[in-house]
Amino acid sequence: MSGARDAILGRVERAVRTGRIPSAPPHDRDEDGGTRADGDARRGAPDSARLQERFVLEARALGVETYVEPTAAAVCDRLRTLIAGLRVLAWNPDGLPYDCGSIVDGALLGSSPRADQARAEVGITACHGAIAETGSLALVAGPGCSPTVSLLPPFHVALVRPEDLHERFIDFVTARADALAQSSNCTFVTGPSRTADIELSLTIGVHGPGRVAIVIGP
Amino acid sequence: MSGGFAQRAREALGNQQLHIALDRTTAQLVVRRAAGLASLEDADRVRDRARASKMQLLHTLADSLRAFEARLVENGARVHWAETAADANRIIVEIATKAGVRRVAKSKSMASEETHVNGAFERAGIGVVETDLGEYIVQLAGDRPSHIIMPIVHMTREQVGRVMAQRLAVPYSDDTQTLARYARAQLREEFLQADMGLTGANFGVVENGAICLVTNEGNARMVTTLPRVYVVLMGIEKLVPTMADLDRFLKLLARSATGQKLTAYTTLVRGPRRSGDDSGPDQMHVVLLDNGRSKILAGETAEILGCIRCGACLNACPVYRSVGGHAYGDVYPGPVGSIVTPGIRGLAPFAELPSASSLCGACREVCPVRLDIPRMLLALRHEAVEHTRQPAALRMGLKLFARVASRPRLYRAATAVVRRVLRSRARDGWIRRAPGMASGWTRFRDLKAPAAETFETAWRRRAAGRTS
Structure with a gap:
């Protein structure tokens, strides 16, 4: 096994001496070792109202239902309406903001038998980040936060707090580097599951949820 | 894989279902890509x-x-x-x-x-x-x-x-x-x-x-x-x-x-x-x-290893859009495939692929990593000529041409004959079916009839006119 490793690395090392690899002009490289994102210099930190506006705009363009609620009680009401009559799978209740945990009391959890989870009709999660630029939710797997919740049911409801908002992917990745390092799986959800494999005709809800709703609280 | 690229391409060109399917998709992807980049x-x-x-x-x-x-x-x-x-x-x-x-x-x-x-x-x-x-x-x-x-x-x-x-x-x-x-x-x-x-x-x-x-x-x-x-x-x-x-x-x-x-x-x-x-x-x-990747890295096409497999060069390529992916004969089709496939599988069985391109440069234009695909295709064509045996007719033909072209009198005489033959076959300034070896050209397109006067005689006449 190590024979193959050494052989490949040896060939690669010799190859770069003869291969025609264009050299990168210095001004195209990252001056700071690659941590700075594009366009940083011109940009100030946007205020949270503008972030939220952008996030909602992008999410809606993707076909995501978005609700902005003024109070925690209104968030809970919205959630109750959305999940009325549906079989619920959820992140552990203590991980849900706005005291929504009590609403999902008795719901299926990530620790429930897989076959039961597969029969759930709605999955309820919070999020670890929301990316304004792309309308994406960042979901970091961990105890109580199983990726199955946002994946198996045909309908996904996510609760977002204003403090979860980041302008860009790289802002989230930098701000939550510790959380990312401790998790084996981080997924960015950008709209419902979709395919265009057949004649490029858009089809929603292939394997993941076909319906996504986001409730933003105060 | 049956036959070579040319044969598979010919079959694909005759497949109407394929054209419907390709047309419904590739043109639209080109538009979507442009809009995406603009955002x-x-x-x-x-x-x-x-x-x-x-x-x-x-x-x-x-x-x-x-x-x-x-x-x-x-x-x-x-x-x-x-x-x-x-x-x-x-x-x-x-x-x-x-x-x-x-x-x-x-x-x-x-x-x-x-x-x-x-x-x-x-x-x-x-x-x-x-x-x-x-x-x-x-x-x-x-x-x-x-x-x-x-x-x-x-x-x-x-x-x-x-x-x-x-x-x-x-x-x-x-x-x-x-x-x-x-x-x-x-x-x-x-x-x-x-x-x-x-x-x-x-x-x-x-x-x-x-x-x-x-x-x-x-x-x-x-x-x-x-x-x-x-x-x-x-x-x-x-x-x-x-x-x-x-x-x-x-x-x-x-x-x-x-x-x-x-x-x-x-x-x-x-x-x-x-x-x-x-x-x-x-x-x-x-x-x-x-x-084969380390081998590609050692050669003229090392740059292709920067490919992120987005498929944009396929959608932009006039050849891909006409013949589809199967004509390329292996897993990676289109302009990128014409470089990757010979790199991974060896050039000899895929020596035709680098020529399955008009070198129009559309692929380089849309490549997100700006890979110089036409340059690499040319490098592979060069390699194919150097290292693989060309058909006897082509080798002899080129030798014959070199001999004729390097002797001015012979060249003048030969072009006079060719010109006369071609002009005799032209209708309305175009030749629809050329004779002999030139028939390959007119199988897919018409050939413009030669001018009444060669460039050389026209040049001499004008030079004479100016001095008098």
Whole structure:
């Protein structure tokens, strides 16, 4: 096994001496070792109202239902309406903001038998980040936060707090580097599951949820 | 693979179904890509920097691979190195056998197409199912994918409907929503039953060992979340240095492939499940595949290893759009395939591929990493002429031409004859059917009739007129 490793690395090392690899002009490289994102210099930190506006705009363009609620009680009401009559799978209740945990009391959890989870009709999660630029939710797997919740049911409801908002992917990745390092799986959800494999005709809800709703609280 | 590119291309040109299917898709993808790029702030700069980071990575690839391996191990993954496709398949089947795997669910992976791992699983008595909708239909139909991101671009919805009706015993439909629902129902069971998930990698991030996967359907999420064993098969060139680079590549990949700002699901996997997790694999393996890549890196086409497999060059290529992916005879079609395939499989059996291009440069124009595809195609043509035996008629013809062209009197006499013959066949200034060896030209296009006077005589006459 190590024979193959050494052989490949040896060939690669010799190859770069003869291969025609264009050299990168210095001004195209990252001056700071690659941590700075594009366009940083011109940009100030946007205020949270503008972030939220952008996030909602992008999410809606993707076909995501978005609700902005003024109070925690209104968030809970919205959630109750959305999940009325549906079989619920959820992140552990203590991980849900706005005291929504009590609403999902008795719901299926990530620790429930897989076959039961597969029969759930709605999955309820919070999020670890929301990316304004792309309308994406960042979901970091961990105890109580199983990726199955946002994946198996045909309908996904996510609760977002204003403090979860980041302008860009790289802002989230930098701000939550510790959380990312401790998790084996981080997924960015950008709209419902979709395919265009057949004649490029858009089809929603292939394997993941076909319906996504986001409730933003105060 | 039957015949050469020329023969397959001719067959494809006569296939009307194929043209309907290709027309319905490629032109639209070109428009979507342009709109997608237009929505990216500073797109040119982002492309420059993406290119720079890929080229820089290739210059220091061995060190990057060592660092990446170390991060993978820290994350709890096991790393395997495969020199050839056969080695990769053997390693993967061994992992499966040792773990008692009976069913494998695969997310779309070009690397696994390249090694034909499905055949290896089947020979070992292990069931394997493709879970990307397009790849699933390819598998049901016993067909081959014909596009890097749109595997069934060559099929019409009616054809897909017939395949599903036959193979899944469902009522025929040509409604894409219904067809997708059939696939969802079938594949849901496969995801839940599978013991092993297999994916490629869109990117491997050197700084933290993350495997980055993007899918619109969610199948990569399923196979990295549900089965107890998870295997990644990735080419050694699929690395990006940092998360900032990844950010840039994700923006470019989605826009170049489908015009989206970001693919629906972007997943970063860092090792098997951690303590307290309710899901995720118990073991994770990463197989790093060479299979000719180090050889490509050593030569004139090293740059092609910067390719991020977005498929934009296929959609933009007038040749691909006319003949489709199967004509290219191997896994990677289109302009990128004409460089990658000879690199991986050897130039001799694929010496025609670099010539399956008009060198119009549309591919270079749309490439998110600005790969100089026409330059590489020319380099391969050069190599093909140097190292492979050209047909006798061509060699003799060129020798004869050299002899005639280097003797002015002979040249003048010969052109006079040719001119007279061609002019005698012209109608309205065009020749529809040329005689002898020139008939090859007029098989597909008309030839302009030669002028009444040669350039040389015209030049002399004008020179004489000026002095008098």
